[in-house]
Amino acid sequence: MVAIMAKPVEQTDYDDLVELAKTQAAAMGRLYELYYDRIFRFCVHRLFNRATAEDVTSTVFLTVARMMRGFKGRTEQDFRAWVYTIAANQANAYIRKTSRRKRLMENVVAARRADDQDSGESEWSSLDWPTLYAAIGQLKPEHQTILTLRFFENMDYDEIGRVVEARPATVRVTLHRVLHRLGDELRSDLGGEE
């Protein structure tokens, strides 16, 4: 944690907005506009389902609204880490609490395969979304979070570390292992193809 705390905090044009949002609804609304799309997309990539992603996105921003006045961070970077932490926790909580997840995954994969066949866009000789979703679904929720933050949110190791409360080096090693495991899953799904 020392390494994370010692890292110089990036200054952005929105740092003042974060401070103002602690007391002003208009500023809070502006922050919401800045982050709604990002958090929604993050939730889609974590939960594989638009309706569920909307529900979780709602929970995230209602939580932010309730707690914003007590938020201790001062910069947009602090806020970003905070809101993604809430989103990751809410997504993981949803995954753990629902026993329907496996069925949900199967439905999503089946629906997407059907869509791809109808459109004629997908060839089974190559990787497609259903296969990737199914493989990602085999990972631990925390590992799915790291994968999503890295490849769909384009965060660096420092930023991911702030969200998942881990050292950047730990994030890097974990991601390395996750990708290896994902590779194994994908090769298995594709009948052993490299």
Next chain:
Amino acid sequence: MSDNEHDFQKLVAGLKVNDEPDATHRERLRRQMLQTYEEAARGGISNLKFQISNLKRLAIAAVVLVAVVMGAWALLRSGGPMSFDQVQVATEKMPWMRAAVRGNQIAEGRLVHHWYNFAAKLTYTTMADGSVLGWDYGDRRESLVYSPRRNAIVVTELGPAWPFGTDSGYNLVDAFAAFAAKDGVETTTWTTEYEGKTVRGYEVEATVRGVSVEGRSAARLRIAVLADPATRRIVAANLEYLNQAGAMLGREEWAIDYPPSGPSGLYDLGVPAGARVIDLRQQPTGTPSDEPVVIPTPAPTGSRNLVPLEIKLPRPQFVGTPQDARTPYLEQPRGRPRPPFLVPPGTTNLAAGKPVSASDREPLYGSLDMVTDGDKEADDGSFIELGPKPQYVTIDLGERCEIYAILVWHYHKLPRVYFDVVVQVSNDKTFRTGVQTVFNNDRDNSLGLGAGTNLHYTETNEGKLIDSKGTQGRYVRLYSNGNTSDDLNHYIEVEVYGRPVRLIKDN
């Protein structure tokens, strides 16, 4: 970026997914979010400390001045600065204190209520799921837990731990005082507004033990209370649970009032009169068969010497938290370390790294290989979670082995009791033939494997040691059927101590 990262990045870039936000949802949520934001400002106590923006500073200055004058007047009227000791005395003079609690870990829109009777040292809590809890810290020294799911009240003796993770203090006021009295803990005070009144704020932050929020261990607790100078009684409180790194695990807001009377028992709080009462203090305790004994048949080992089994224990995660036990025939805590368990020389953990299969092929959390990966800590990434209802895991030892002891850690972060724990050994991977049961506490035969006579037990960092008395087999299967916290099944680690039969014969 490493090669495999780069490859994966390219792969993702080539795929399509519909992640376009819906404008209607965005706008609807925006309205809800701003409404919640305004409500938090008006009704909540999340802004216990005055937070003044630069732009509003001048506009609010006059209000602040009035508040300060009113506060000073209140202080003068009460004869000087109000200490927390005075607040404690005035608060605990009241016959009952009632708190409506909401928090980010409590179901949306639902409240938890606490009732304190200071004179009798009684505490009642009604939970959002219909559970009702009672603690008598006075004469009876007992804990009562009503579970609506089982329609039963379980009565146990009070454990050594205190609420809020303090060393003493059964209620919020005492807990605050206990924290404030600790060396190195400072009490911060300030004056602010709450529900139109000028009130005095007090805040402490201290380390806690045995407190967890949604399964995550809390290292520190920050309590802020607001007291009305006119009555000197607490009117609101704010609790924040923090982990070791200082991140907030949970937050509670308490709105407090003082009704003239309170519940006379659990039945006044909605517990049905017909609820079954299970008094665990009257249950038999301990089973000789559970105690470690000398392995009775060491002869095949070729050696008469037995050695203590070396077991590396994980870190303990709680200290004497009151048990949430809802089942009879519960083994009482030993209260001391487990005595040494003797095994033939050459005994090792045969399960280490061995393949694991399960009735639930896809754990809700974690992966099956974690059952035998050697990680026994109760950290968030160290356990697997199998689905509800009866579930089992099977460990393939790779060959027929003579098994002396099986150690299992289901989930020792909380003092849970897992139901219908059955452990079997067989050479048949389907467990249809040659099955030997080495432990069974399924007393009502819920699993259909036969009624067992072993006692239920509370999870601790020592794990459950099962004396398997040299039973031989290749496969070890462990059943469970939910636990006292939920219907799910968990495993942190299973160890199987013994020796391959071929090595024994070679000797």
